[in-house]
Amino acid sequence: MEIIWRALNIVLIMFAQKFMNKEGIDERIRKRLEKYSKEYEDASDKSGVKDKFREQIGKIIYSKSYISVLTTIIESIKGSGPDNIQYSCENIKKIIVDRDFKDPYFSSVNMIGREIIIGYFNASKLLMDKYNKILSKSIYSIFRISNSFAEKYDKTKKKCREEYNKCFEDAFNLYKEYPHKDTFTEILKFINFKTGPLSEEDIRLAELYHEKLHHKECLEIENITEATGCFGICGPRGVGKSTLLNTFIKKSKEKFESPKSSKPLIVKLTIPTEYKADEFLITLLSKICENVKDKIKGGRTLYILNIILKVSIILGVLVLVIFALILGLSANEAINLPDIVKNFDMGKNNLYTASIFFAIFIPIYLIVFRFFLFDKIKIYNVVSRIYEDLKFKKTVEITGGVSSRFLSVGRRTTFVENPINYTEPAISAKITETIKEITEKAFSKVVIIIDDIDKLQKEEDRDIIFKSIRFLSSAKNCLALLSVREGLQHEFSNEKSEVRTLFDDIIVLKGINGKNKSKCLEDIKQLIAHRIINEKVGNCFLENEKIIRDKNFWDDLLRESGGIPREAIRWFDRSFRKWLDSEADRTIDDEFKDIMIDIDSLLSKIEKEEDVEKIGWHVWGTTRASEEAGLKLIDYINIEGLASKIEKEEDIEKIGSCIRDIAKASKKVELKEVGLNLVKYISIECLASKIEKERDVEKIGSCVSDIAMASEGVGLNLVKYISIGGLASKIEKEGNLEKIGSCVSDIAHVSEEVALKLVDVVSSRIEKEKDIGKVKFSLWDIGRANVKVKQEIVNRLNPKLKEELNKKGS
Numbered sequence: 001m002e003i004i005w006r007a008l009n010i011v012l013i014m015f016a017q018k019f020m021n022k023e024g025i026d027e028r029i030r031k032r033l034e035k036y037s038k039e040y041e042d043a044s045d046k047s048g049v050k051d052k053f054r055e056q057i058g059k060i061i062y063s064k065s066y067i068s069v070l071t072t073i074i075e076s077i078k079g080s081g082p083d084n085i086q087y088s089c090e091n092i093k094k095i096i097v098d099r100d101f102k103d104p105y106f107s108s109v110n111m112i113g114r115e116i117i118i119g120y121f122n123a124s125k126l127l128m129d130k131y132n133k134i135l136s137k138s139i140y141s142i143f144r145i146s147n148s149f150a151e152k153y154d155k156t157k158k159k160c161r162e163e164y165n166k167c168f169e170d171a172f173n174l175y176k177e178y179p180h181k182d183t184f185t186e187i188l189k190f191i192n193f194k195t196g197p198l199s200e201e202d203i204r205l206a207e208l209y210h211e212k213l214h215h216k217e218c219l220e221i222e223n224i225t226e227a228t229g230c231f232g233i234c235g236p237r238g239v240g241k242s243t244l245l246n247t248f249i250k251k252s253k254e255k256f257e258s259p260k261s262s263k264p265l266i267v268k269l270t271i272p273t274e275y276k277a278d279e280f281l282i283t284l285l286s287k288i289c290e291n292v293k294d295k296i297k298g299g300r301t302l303y304i305l306n307i308i309l310k311v312s313i314i315l316g317v318l319v320l321v322i323f324a325l326i327l328g329l330s331a332n333e334a335i336n337l338p339d340i341v342k343n344f345d346m347g348k349n350n351l352y353t354a355s356i357f358f359a360i361f362i363p364i365y366l367i368v369f370r371f372f373l374f375d376k377i378k379i380y381n382v383v384s385r386i387y388e389d390l391k392f393k394k395t396v397e398i399t400g401g402v403s404s405r406f407l408s409v410g411r412r413t414t415f416v417e418n419p420i421n422y423t424e425p426a427i428s429a430k431i432t433e434t435i436k437e438i439t440e441k442a443f444s445k446v447v448i449i450i451d452d453i454d455k456l457q458k459e460e461d462r463d464i465i466f467k468s469i470r471f472l473s474s475a476k477n478c479l480a481l482l483s484v485r486e487g488l489q490h491e492f493s494n495e496k497s498e499v500r501t502l503f504d505d506i507i508v509l510k511g512i513n514g515k516n517k518s519k520c521l522e523d524i525k526q527l528i529a530h531r532i533i534n535e536k537v538g539n540c541f542l543e544n545e546k547i548i549r550d551k552n553f554w555d556d557l558l559r560e561s562g563g564i565p566r567e568a569i570r571w572f573d574r575s576f577r578k579w580l581d582s583e584a585d586r587t588i589d590d591e592f593k594d595i596m597i598d599i600d601s602l603l604s605k606i607e608k609e610e611d612v613e614k615i616g617w618h619v620w621g622t623t624r625a626s627e628e629a630g631l632k633l634i635d636y637i638n639i640e641g642l643a644s645k646i647e648k649e650e651d652i653e654k655i656g657s658c659i660r661d662i663a664k665a666s667k668k669v670e671l672k673e674v675g676l677n678l679v680k681y682i683s684i685e686c687l688a689s690k691i692e693k694e695r696d697v698e699k700i701g702s703c704v705s706d707i708a709m710a711s712e713g714v715g716l717n718l719v720k721y722i723s724i725g726g727l728a729s730k731i732e733k734e735g736n737l738e739k740i741g742s743c744v745s746d747i748a749h750v751s752e753e754v755a756l757k758l759v760d761v762v763s764s765r766i767e768k769e770k771d772i773g774k775v776k777f778s779l780w781d782i783g784r785a786n787v788k789v790k791q792e793i794v795n796r797l798n799p800k801l802k803e804e805l806n807k808k809g810s
Contacts, residue, residue, distance in 0.1 A: 220507050225252065228445070230473040230480040230502060234488050235509030237454060238566025241483040244509065245449050248481070252447065264445040264479075265438060267291045271452045274461045277468045281427040284469075285434065288446070289387035292438055296380050379441045386434065428471050439477035447479045448472065454485040458650060466502050473504060487653070491696065494735035511563030520563070521554045527565055528572050547579075553589035560596070560621050571595075596622055596629065603636055612646050613654035616661030623665040631669040634662075639674065643681035652690050653699045656706030663710035675710040684714070688721035697730050698739040701746030708750040715750045724754065728761040737769045741778030748786035755789045763796035772804060779805070 224231055225248075233241045249266055269287050435446045450469070456462050462485065472480045484506070491499040492506045512523045529542055542548060561568035575592040582591060595601070602622060606615050619637070623630025642662075649655050663675035687707070694700055704722075708715025731740050744762055748755035762782075769775050783790035794802065 222248075222251065224479070224505075227504075228475075228477060228479050229504035230469065230482070232482050232484040232488060232492070232503045232506040233509065234484050234486060234506050236486045236511065236562075236564055238564040239509045239511050240565055241454075241509060242451050245451055245481060245483060249449065263295075263443060264447050265291055265295060265443040266447045266449065268449040268451065271450065271456060271465065274456060274458070275464060275468075277424045277464050278427060280465060280468050281424060281431065284448070285427060285431050286387060288431065288434060288438075288448075289383040292379065292383040292442070293387065296442060379438050382437060383434065386430070424468070428468075432471060432475050435475055435478050445477045445479060447481070449481045451483045453483055466499075470502055473502065487696075490698070490736065490739070494739075496733060496735045511561075512558065512565065512568070513563040520558060524558050524561070524563075524568055525554055527568060547587060548589055549587040550589040553592060556589075556592065556596075559624075562617070602633055606637065607641070610645060610648075611654070612642070612649050612658040613651075615642065615645070616658035620661035620665045623668050627669055630665055634666050634669060634674050637674070639677050640681055643678060646678075646682055647686050650690065650693075652687075652694050652703040655687070655690070656699075656703035659710050660706035663706075679707055679711045679714040684717050684721055687718055691718075691722055692726060695730060696739070697727070697734050697743040698736075700727065700730075701743030704750055705746035712750075719747060719751045719754045722754075724757050728758060731758065731761050731765060734765070737765065737771075737774045737778050738781075740765060741781040744789065745781045745785040748782060748789045752786055752789060755786060756792060759789065759792045759796060763793045766793065767798060767801060775801075776805065 233244060235241055245268075249268065252264065252266060265288075267284075267288050269284060275283070439446060448469075450465070453462055453465055456465070465482075469480060469482075472478055482503075488499060489506045489508050491497045492503060494500065512520050512527070525542060557568055557571055560571055571592065572588075574595055575588050578591040578595065579586060579588045602618065606618070609615050619630070619633060622633055642658075646655050646658060649658075659675070659679060662678055666674035687703075691700055691703060694703075700722075704715060704719055707718055731743070734740050740762060744755055744758055747758070766775050766778065779790055779793065782793065794805070797805075
């Protein structure tokens with residue numbers, strides 16, 4: 001009612017302006033303001049008149065009925081002096097910024113919103129042009145208002161979007177004309193850098209730099225839209241896997257939004273915690289059912305129409321039976337039923353009409369229902385039953401006992417049972433059956449997106465998910481996209497690997513890195529620019545020397561983030577927030593350097609951080625940025641606590657990386673004993689046990705080499721604990737010869753004796769390799785570490801292969 005009243009009020013005001021008042025409301029307000037303005041200029045004691053003037057402006061501004069005349073107010077006070085203009089500007093801002101277009105009133109007068117913004121813009125510019133006075137929040141307010149305007153009306157008329165762009169362009173040009181930190185600080189204070197994945201809504205409202213960064217991968221994932229099978233999206237945490245999947249969902253919806261197109265069913269499942277196989281499959285089936293119910297619009301209406309059809313059939317049959325019965329009785333001369341005949345004669349036209357109606361209506365209804373509604377009703381009912389069976393348990397009560405007139409003694413037992421047998425094979429079959437039904441009746445395809453699998457810490461938990469969905473790769477009309485951990489592409493390249501049987505292909509996302517350094521620096525700069533208000537404003541901001549003075553800042557940011565977009569945004573965001581509250585002569589790069597050497601803060605984060613790879617990376621990064629800071633950090637770090645975290649870590653690659661980085665940092669600041677102490681605190685038996693469980697031979701070699709870098713003695717002891725037979729067996733099964741070469745090379749660095757024990761199995765594996773280039777590279781890699789080990793391998797090769805290698809110059 002309030003919205004209707006307000007809309008009516010606006011109509012009445014416009015009507016009054018045009019027909020009921022010769023001068024018009026705008027003119028009356030103008031004259032009144034000019035009167036007070038003249039009194040203000042002429043008065044000797046201006047304080048009293050100023051109060052009246054401001055009171056009058058306040059009354060007009062705070063009256064919702066007069067918002068349409070705000071532009072008139074701006075025009076009328078041009079000659080009133082800067083104080084009154086500033087006062088009116090602040091009042092206008094108070095209404096339009098504080099309300100932020102959330103008030104329902106603005107929904108009905110969105111074009112008036114444009115007038116308000118322009119009025120405010122004109123008043124702000126007037127202060128700057130005529131009085132050289134800058135309102136600290138003027139440009140900021142224009143940005144914020146225009147941004148709110150775009151968000152509110154993005155889904156409505158195209159004209160609203162054009163109006164917003166015009167306001168934004170005006171505000172941007174105004175900033176370039178009057179650049180200073182205070183103004184842009186106010187513009188950016190309400191901005192929250194999106195450090196996590198971009199959602200569909202973020203992608204819709206912002207320019208998506210992600211598509212520029214991962215252009216090739218975006219094309220790859222678009223190309224598999226029509227495919228079926230199971231595909232993995234692989235890359236380090238924060239590189240943009242979730243954003244890529246959300247982009248795929250958005251583009252799929254846009255592609256199939258035409259009513260004539262055959263639409264797929266998109267089911268997205270985020271893995272929040274560990275699952276057992278049957279629990280995961282139940283959750284997946286439940287999610288499929290939920291999405292089907294949501295996507296089949298009017299499911300309840302279809303259900304009601306189904307009931308109407310059944311009732312119509314029953315009534316039609318009943319009418320026909322009665323008609324036939326009466327017709328048969330009236331035609332039988334042996335039965336003298338004058339009353340029946342009489343009544344039949346009176347109502348036979350109605351019966352004929354009803355019979356004809358049902359005889360024609362029901363077949364037509366059945367045909368229409370069959371082709372347009374029946375399939376959807378059937379699917380809706382099927383998934384509804386499955387969903388209820390999954391979500392709700394059925395209860396059976398058995399009551400027994402002895403009772404008399406005065407006393408009752410008994411016992412009641414309640415049994416709770418689920419109607420579906422929740423075994424893994426049964427639920428897998430149910431999912432396959434459900435996918436088949438819904439793709440035959442309602443959707444062209446089922447696209448299952450499973451995100452955040454890489455967040456599961458234990459490899460066993462990830463394996464449960466992979467093995468549970470193995471059946472999806474062969475399911476008809478089903479496409480599965482999975483966000484998986486970094487490094488899985490190496491396992492996929494091995495033809496004998498189990499991963500090869502799970503995925504049809506793996507798309508690899510890489511961070512901002514490459515040989516072209518200038519391109520990398522431009523990429524990371526544009527990444528930050530796109531996460532500010534928009535690209536144009538962002539570039540203007542980042543090029544201002546009062547904001548970023550040291551151009552090496554981008555090199556430092558690229559290095560510290562490791563080229564991972566999310567990490568780069570987080571580092572920049574921290575520096576930016578500190579800069580907002582800093583002194584006038586400080587810049588963002590100054591704050592970034594301070595953060596890098598904030599020892600107390602880093603120590604606190606290291607204590608809380610469970611990812612040992614990140615701990616090592618931050619220690620080495622800090623030391624590289626400032627040896628003084630690195631010295632303090634390494635000196636204060638809790639070695640025993642870090643060793644305990646390393647022993648809990650299952651990924652040996654992360655363990656090796658952490659130990660290597662700590663060792664490098666301690667050597668750089670000449671505190672070698674820190675790296676030595678770290679490996680001494682770690683149980684050799686524990687490390688050897690983790691290595692025994694690892695199937696990737698390249699990771700095994702890398703881990704051993706990294707630990708030896710910290711302490712040669714510990715490295716030698718570690719390789720002695722490793723089972724030579726077990727490692728030889730893994731090398732024999734490994735399909736990638738380059739991985740084998742890397743493993744043997746790393747082990748040869750640490751212990752020639754252990755490497756020589758692997759010579760037979762390596763030479764046997766080399767002879768099976770058809771690619772001579774891979775053989776040559778592997779031997780070169782091993783020879784780089786130990787020439788004797790390489791020569792022993794070559795001596796065991798067959799003469800034909802030796803001759804071919806000699807020709808190639810190996």
